Amino acid sequence: MNRKMQTAIDQAIGNPVLGNALTRFREAYVVSRAKAYEGIDFTALKEQIAAARGHVADHLAEVTETFKKAAEARGAKVFVARSAQEARDYITALARDRGVRTVVKSKSMASEEIHLNEHLKKHGIQACETDLGEWIIHLAGQRPSHMVLPAIHMAKEEVSDLFSKEIGERLSTDIPRLVKVARNALREKFFEADMGISGANIAIAETGTLVLVTNEGNARLVCTLPKIHVALVGLEKLVPTYTDAAAILTALPRSATGQLLTSYVSMITGPTPTDDGTLKELHIVLMDNRRSDMARDEKFKQTFKCIRCASCLNVCPVYLLVGGHVFGHVYTGGIGTILTAWFNELKTADDLQALCIGCGRCKEICPGGIDIPGLILEIRRRLVEKEGLPFVYKAGLTLMKNRGLVHKLLWAAKLGQKPFARDGYIRHLPLFLAGLTEHRSLPTIAREPFSEVFKRIAQPACKEKAAFFTGCSIEFAFPRIGEAVVRTLNKAGIEVVLPAAQTCCGTAQRANGAFDLAAGCAVDNIKALAADTVDYVVVACASCMSSLKKEYPQLLKDTNHQDCVPDAEKLAAKTYDFSSLVKKLIHEKRLTPKTGHGHGKVTYHDSCHARRLVGTWREPRDIIQACGYELAEMYECDTCCGLGGTYTVKQSDLSMRMLKRKLKNIEDTGAQYVAMECPGCLVQIDGGLDQSGSKIKARHVAELLVDQF
Amino acid sequence: MFDLFKTRAQAVSAEVHRLPTRNGTVDFVLNLLASEKVADAAGFGAVWANGSFLTGVDTETLARKVPGLSFAVTRERAKEARIGITQMDWGLANTGSLVADQTAVEQRLASSLPWIHIALLPSNRILADIPALMQKLSPDKAAYIAFITGPSRTADIERVLTIGVHGPERLVICVVDEPWEVNS
Numbered sequence: 001m002n003r004k005m006q007t008a009i010d011q012a013i014g015n016p017v018l019g020n021a022l023t024r025f026r027e028a029y030v031v032s033r034a035k036a037y038e039g040i041d042f043t044a045l046k047e048q049i050a051a052a053r054g055h056v057a058d059h060l061a062e063v064t065e066t067f068k069k070a071a072e073a074r075g076a077k078v079f080v081a082r083s084a085q086e087a088r089d090y091i092t093a094l095a096r097d098r099g100v101r102t103v104v105k106s107k108s109m110a111s112e113e114i115h116l117n118e119h120l121k122k123h124g125i126q127a128c129e130t131d132l133g134e135w136i137i138h139l140a141g142q143r144p145s146h147m148v149l150p151a152i153h154m155a156k157e158e159v160s161d162l163f164s165k166e167i168g169e170r171l172s173t174d175i176p177r178l179v180k181v182a183r184n185a186l187r188e189k190f191f192e193a194d195m196g197i198s199g200a201n202i203a204i205a206e207t208g209t210l211v212l213v214t215n216e217g218n219a220r221l222v223c224t225l226p227k228i229h230v231a232l233v234g235l236e237k238l239v240p241t242y243t244d245a246a247a248i249l250t251a252l253p254r255s256a257t258g259q260l261l262t263s264y265v266s267m268i269t270g271p272t273p274t275d276d277g278t279l280k281e282l283h284i285v286l287m288d289n290r291r292s293d294m295a296r297d298e299k300f301k302q303t304f305k306c307i308r309c310a311s312c313l314n315v316c317p318v319y320l321l322v323g324g325h326v327f328g329h330v331y332t333g334g335i336g337t338i339l340t341a342w343f344n345e346l347k348t349a350d351d352l353q354a355l356c357i358g359c360g361r362c363k364e365i366c367p368g369g370i371d372i373p374g375l376i377l378e379i380r381r382r383l384v385e386k387e388g389l390p391f392v393y394k395a396g397l398t399l400m401k402n403r404g405l406v407h408k409l410l411w412a413a414k415l416g417q418k419p420f421a422r423d424g425y426i427r428h429l430p431l432f433l434a435g436l437t438e439h440r441s442l443p444t445i446a447r448e449p450f451s452e453v454f455k456r457i458a459q460p461a462c463k464e465k466a467a468f469f470t471g472c473s474i475e476f477a478f479p480r481i482g483e484a485v486v487r488t489l490n491k492a493g494i495e496v497v498l499p500a501a502q503t504c505c506g507t508a509q510r511a512n513g514a515f516d517l518a519a520g521c522a523v524d525n526i527k528a529l530a531a532d533t534v535d536y537v538v539v540a541c542a543s544c545m546s547s548l549k550k551e552y553p554q555l556l557k558d559t560n561h562q563d564c565v566p567d568a569e570k571l572a573a574k575t576y577d578f579s580s581l582v583k584k585l586i587h588e589k590r591l592t593p594k595t596g597h598g599h600g601k602v603t604y605h606d607s608c609h610a611r612r613l614v615g616t617w618r619e620p621r622d623i624i625q626a627c628g629y630e631l632a633e634m635y636e637c638d639t640c641c642g643l644g645g646t647y648t649v650k651q652s653d654l655s656m657r658m659l660k661r662k663l664k665n666i667e668d669t670g671a672q673y674v675a676m677e678c679p680g681c682l683v684q685i686d687g688g689l690d691q692s693g694s695k696i697k698a699r700h701v702a703e704l705l706v707d708q709f
Numbered sequence: 710m711f712d713l714f715k716t717r718a719q720a721v722s723a724e725v726h727r728l729p730t731r732n733g734t735v736d737f738v739l740n741l742l743a744s745e746k747v748a749d750a751a752g753f754g755a756v757w758a759n760g761s762f763l764t765g766v767d768t769e770t771l772a773r774k775v776p777g778l779s780f781a782v783t784r785e786r787a788k789e790a791r792i793g794i795t796q797m798d799w800g801l802a803n804t805g806s807l808v809a810d811q812t813a814v815e816q817r818l819a820s821s822l823p824w825i826h827i828a829l830l831p832s833n834r835i836l837a838d839i840p841a842l843m844q845k846l847s848p849d850k851a852a853y854i855a856f857i858t859g860p861s862r863t864a865d866i867e868r869v870l871t872i873g874v875h876g877p878e879r880l881v882i883c884v885v886d887e888p889w890e891v892n893s
Contacts, residue, residue, distance in 0.1 A: 025868055074852070132874055133865035149865065156867050179863060179871045186875070191788065207848040217861040217876025220821045224814065225784065242847060246839045257864070260717065261804040263876065265856035269848040275784050275814050 005326070005351040012322040013657060017155045022320045025152065029314045032258025033365075040250065046369040048247035050305050052239045053368065056205075057295040057304035063205045063238050064286060071208030074270025076282040078208075084114035087287045091116065091197070091230055092123050094283060098228060100125055100194040104186075106212070106219035107131035108199030109147055109308060110232045110287055112330045113343060116197070127197070128189045130218040132182050139166055145324030145332060147310040148256045153323045186218075196222035200233045201252060201308070202245050203286070209269040210284065211245055213252055215262045223266065227274060228281045235291040236304045248307050251367035255309035290342050299378050300342065305368030306335055312362035312372055317640050318355050321657050327352055334362045334372040341379045346386070353379045355654075357647045358511060359640035360612035380513030389514055397517050400472065400504040401524070440659060440687035443477045450479035454498050457486055462495035466536040467529050469575075471544035472504055473679035481679060484702035485540050485578055491709045492590040494536070501528035505544040507609075508645045510555060519559040522552045526567045537575040540702055542610035542678035543645065545577045550613050577610065578702050579620035579677055586626055591709050593627045602629040602704065603671040605662070605685060606638035607678035620677055620701050627708035632669040636661070643684035659688045666696060673697050675704050710802045710835045711884060717805030721859030722872060723880040727832070730887045735766060737883060738827055742775055742792060745825065749776040751789045756782045758819040760796040761890045762829050782815035784822075793819035793877070794827040797857075798891050799842055800835035800884070806858040807882065808842055810851035820857065826877040828857065831888045 012018055056063050068078040081087035087110075095103065103120065105111065105127055117127040117138070129135045133150035137143065139162040144150030151159070156173045163181050164171045171181060198219055202211035210231050212219045223229050239245055245267075253259040271282040294300045313319045313333030324332035329348070331339040337356065341349035356376045363371050389397070450470055466489055474482045486496045506521030525548070529537055539545040547555075552568040576584070585591040602624050610616045617638070625631050642648065642658025662685065666674045674689075674696055676682060686698035715725045728734045738757075747755045754777045757763070768780045779786050787793060795816050797807040807828050811817045820826050836842050846854060861876030872878050 021867065028868070130875065131865070132863045136865065149868070151865055152868065154866075156869075159866050175866050175869045176871050178866060179874055183874055187788075191784070204848065209848040215862050215864075216874040217821055218874070220817060220855070221875055224817045224821065243840070243843055246843060249839055259721075261801075261806055261856065261858045263721070263858050263860065263862050265858075267848055267854040267856075268852065270852050272812055272852045273814050275782075275818065 002351055005328070008326045008328065009322055009653065012326050013653060018153050018323050021152055021155070022323060026314065026320045029258065033254065033311070036254040036258045036260055040254070042367075045247055045251055046367055048244075049251060049307065049368050052241075052244035052247065053236070053305040055240055056236070056238045057301040060235060060292055060295045063240060064235060066240075067203055067205040067208055067238060067286065069208070070206060071270065071284055074208050075279070076208065076270050076284050078284045078286060080286045080288065082288045084287070084289050087114050087232060087285050087289070088116060088119045090285055091232070092120060092125070094228075094230065095120065095125050095195055096123060098194065100228070102189070102193045103127040103195045103197055104190050104193040104222050104226065105129050105134070105196070106198045106214065106222040107134050107150070108197065108232055109144075109330065110199050110234045111197065112144060113289065114287070116232070128186070128193070130186050130189065130222060132179065132216060135182060135186065136162060139163075143325065143330060146313060147308055147331065147333075147336075149310075153325065190221045190225045193226045195228040195230060196226040197230045197232065198222050200231050200237055202239055202248050203233050203237045204242050204245055205238055206241050207269055209242070209267050211249070212264075212266045212268070213249070213262050214264050215257075217264055220264055220266060223268060227278075228283070229271075230283045230285065232285045232287060234287050234289070236306060252307050252309050255307070255311040255365070255367045294342055300338070300375060302368075302370050303335070303338060303375070305370050307368060309367060311365050311367065315361045315365050317359060317361065317642070317658050318357060318654055321654055322355075326355070334376065335370070338372065338375050338379065346379065346382060349379055350383055353383070354650060357640055357642070357644035357651075357654075357658075359608040359644070361608075361639070364612055377511065377513065381515050384513035389512065394514070397509045397512060397514050400508060401517065401521055403475075403503055440656065440684060441690040442687055443683055445476055446479050448479065450475045450482040451498060451500070453479045453483060454486070457483065459486065459490055459495050462490070462493045464494045464535040465533070466494050466496050466538045467531070467534045468496045468498050469502055469505070469525070469529060469537060469539045469544055469548060470498070471539070471541035471679065473541060473683065478679050478682065478700070481540055481700045481702055484700070484706035485538060488582065488591070488702060488706050488709065489538065492585040496538070497534065499528045499530065503528070505541075505547040506555070507543045507547045510547070510551065511645055515555065515559050519555055519561055522547070522555055522568065523561060523564055526552070526564060526571050529571060531567070531571045531574045534574070536581060537571060538578060538581055539575060540578040540677075540700065541680065542577065542607035542614065542616075543680055545575070546609040546613035548572065548575045549577075577614060577616050577677060579623055580616055582623050582705070583619040586623060594708055597628045599628045599708070600630070600672040601632050601670065602673045602675050603632045603634045603666060603669040604637060605634070605641065605666070605674055605676040605681060607676055607681045608638075608640050610677045611638045616677065620675065623705060624675060624701065627705050629673075629704075632671045634665045634669045634674075636665055641681045641684045643680050645680065648684065655684075659684055663688045663692060663694070667694065671696060673699050673704060675699050675701050677701055710837070711832060713802040714800050714805055714835050714884075717803060718859065718882060719805070721805055722862075723805060723859045723882055725882045725884065727884045728886070731762065731766075731885060731889060734829060734883050734885050735771075738794060739771075739775065741827065741881065742778060745791055747775065747777045747791060752791060753777055754779065754786060754790040755792040755794065756787050756790045756819045756823065757794040758782050758796075758813070758815040760816075762796040764890065782819050784818055787818035787822040790819070790823040792825045792827060793823035794829070795820045796829040798834065799846065800830050801838055801842060802835055803838045804858055806856050808846065808854065808856050810846065810853070811855040812852040817853065817855065820855070821876050824873070824877055825879040825881060826857075826860075827881045827883065829883050829885060831891065832884045832886045833888055834891065835884075
């Protein structure tokens with residue numbers, strides 16, 4: 001990571017105003033969004049948006065032409081700008097030709113994207129932002145830190161200072177009063193302006209209509225009072241038909257601000273009359289600026305499904321810690337990282353993509369159903385393909401595949417860890433490694449790897465067989481989880497086999513953009529696990545599970561291993577995570593929970609990979625309760641714990657902040673145990689609880705339940 | 710339909726009044742103008758945008774009776790108005806929204822510049838939602854379709870909801886049972 005980025009992160013997480021604002025926001029947003037979506041079929045809505053916008057991406061030139069013709073037939077002038085420069089030049093030339101001195105603007109991210117205000121200023125034209133948030137940040141000389149709430153990072157004290165300076169009067173921090181000051185200060189500007197510039201939230205091709213979705217009422221004035229109206233619209237705003245707009249009007253206010261509908265929606269088709277009886281001049285600048293390149297890209301064309309609601313920012317555990325300015329460009333958060341990679345250069349997104357922990361929360365909530373983490377990973381993959389992996393990462397990720405060598409090295413590390421290890425934890429590390437144990441102890445390397453322990457487990461004779469895929473954490477740090485898995489399955493009459501040739505699952509390699517290394521792992525594991533020879537493949541790690549169950553087939557397709565795909569699919573079909581398999585076995589009455597209640601209170605942490613990639617979240621809760629525990633849900637149970645595999649090493653500050661919030665949510669339940677499906681999360685959470693001196697015990701579901709059957 | 714419309718409109722801080730007749734509605738409006746001290750003075754005027762509701766209403770007499778009230782809406786008059794009155798074409802129950810073809814600039818000036826917007830809506834024109842509206846009103850026929858849902862609002866400073874930024878800070882909706890001709 002470059003130093004500028006690190007400094008920005010340090011400043012952001014050290015800024016209490018920002019921290020408080022974002023914390024209040026994240027908590028309120030989830031509630032208001034859920035309420036706004038009551039009674040709405042979100043899946044169906046997503047499909048409608050995806051269908052309309054998917055059609056646009058596939059037929060971009062045609063839809064653009066339809067819009068142009070329809071809008072021109074109604075009297076608008078339409079200019080298709082291929083680049084930011086063309087868009088700026090068109091607007092500037094128009095303004096100069098018409099003798100425009102001042103411009104009023106309503107909020108437009110497209111105009112931020114092309115730095116339109118600065119450009120107009122160079123040509124002697126004053127552009128005034130009239131959206132309250134935009135006006136605030138422009139007075140402060142800043143960039144928006146959020147697509148919908150541009151000034152979310154600012155406290156009322158700062159706003160009061162800015163406004164006081166602007167109007168030359170000392171103002172209090174009373175927010176309604178500040179809002180009135182803005183109204184008064186800006187009202188004259190609307191009347192004086194020669195030109196109004198707006199964006200548009202939707203552009204309807206069949207009718208040539210612009211749809212503006214706003215709350216303050218400034219866009220209505222921008223489009224009504226000046227004689228010339230220029231709308232700057234990204235091509236991704238197009239929808240084919242009038243009725244397609246209904247889906248976006250349903251989703252946008254609900255996802256953006258938790259409203260059923262914003263205060264104002266304006267549908268503008270062609271020029272409208274002014275109060276002196278003349279007709280307005282309406283210019284629509286449809287801006288490409290690399291959007292058609294994105295539409296042609298098999299992976300990135302799905303960005304056309306983005307309705308710019310910013311909900312991906314509102315639920316991102318990283319954005320909610322650092323805010324928008326860390327992203328360094330106009331578009332922020334998950335979708336912002338993707339847009340920056342295209343609108344700027346792929347390279348500029350290098351540090352940004354590294355901020356993504358890949359928890360998948362944004363994908364789940366996106367009303368366009370965009371696989372945002374998948375696209376960020378694709379940027380990472382392309383960067384690695386182009387620039388190569390840093391040597392240390394490459395060496396490390398390659399090494400992970402070689403279990404024999406990892407054994408030897410870890411054994412050396414085990415000797416090395418002696419001075420730091422106590423009761424199974426490493427609590428302090430020296431020098432540059434200190435950050436890793438600042439808020440979280442690390443588990444020590446196990447005395448014996450699980451594959452050695454396994455040899456001594458006496459299993460009963462069974463009819464059925466399960467191949468156990470252990471993953472690195474169980475193998476090297478948590479053999480006790482492996483033992484619990486074997487003992488549980490034995491009770492159901494399933495013998496566990498441990499294919500010796502299994503290797504790292506490849507999740508870490510893939511997450512770091514090294515798809516070839518990941519595919520190598522996949523090929524080896526598919527062969528080693530020989531799904532044909534067993535009844536089940538059982539996995540007790542959510543990350544390994546996501547690879548085996550969900551990722552391998554696509555990964556192999558993407559890396560030219562087509563021939564392995566059928567075997568990958570066979571493997572996926574037989575693969576179960578521990579909780580799902582146990583639930584199935586209880587259902588089939590092959591496992592019987594001991595009777596009796598009152599074993600204690602358990603809270604369950606949803607691992608990102610289990611909940612959002614694999615779709616396992618109900619099963620562990622069911623089996624925990626079936627075994628007589630009381631389940632106490634924690635707040636934000638499915639928010640990332642902050643480990644994220646190698647993320648915790650690369651972004652240790654952010655990782656620790658996520659952990660801190662998770663620990664508080666766990667403590668607040670008053671549970672005796674926190675259970676989870678993933679040994680990775682266990683490293684993070686167990687270590688965090690140890691470091692904070694908590695009484696709550698972290699357990700893998702298998703360890704928690706092994707003696708309850 | 711009305712009950713849901715009312716609930717949803719009130720939930721976004723609109724005021725909703727149900728009135729049986731057009732004459733009664735004119736009286737309601739005049740009372741509100743009086744209580745808001747509408748007068749022939751800067752900042753205290755009222756503008757009433759022309760529309761079919763006013764067919765048969767003696768606007769000349771009304772304008773004489775109420776100093777400061779004008780039926781000729783210009784940008785300057787709307788700017789100095791405390792109250793703007795416009796008629797709306799449709800209501801949407803599930804969002805508590807009002808919809809009108811506001812191609813005529815007077816409709817936009819009178820509903821966006823004053824502090825208080827009084828919106829007149831026939832009670833038989835309340836539809837369920839946006840898809841239902843799309844069957845009735847299309848951009849083919851209207852150059853400016855305006856949806857209004859509650860008063861102007863912002864949460865741009867510390868996410869504190871504040872009413873009345875660039876548009877009206879009060880939206881008073883009169884739902885009238887006696888119908889009138891609506892063009893669109």
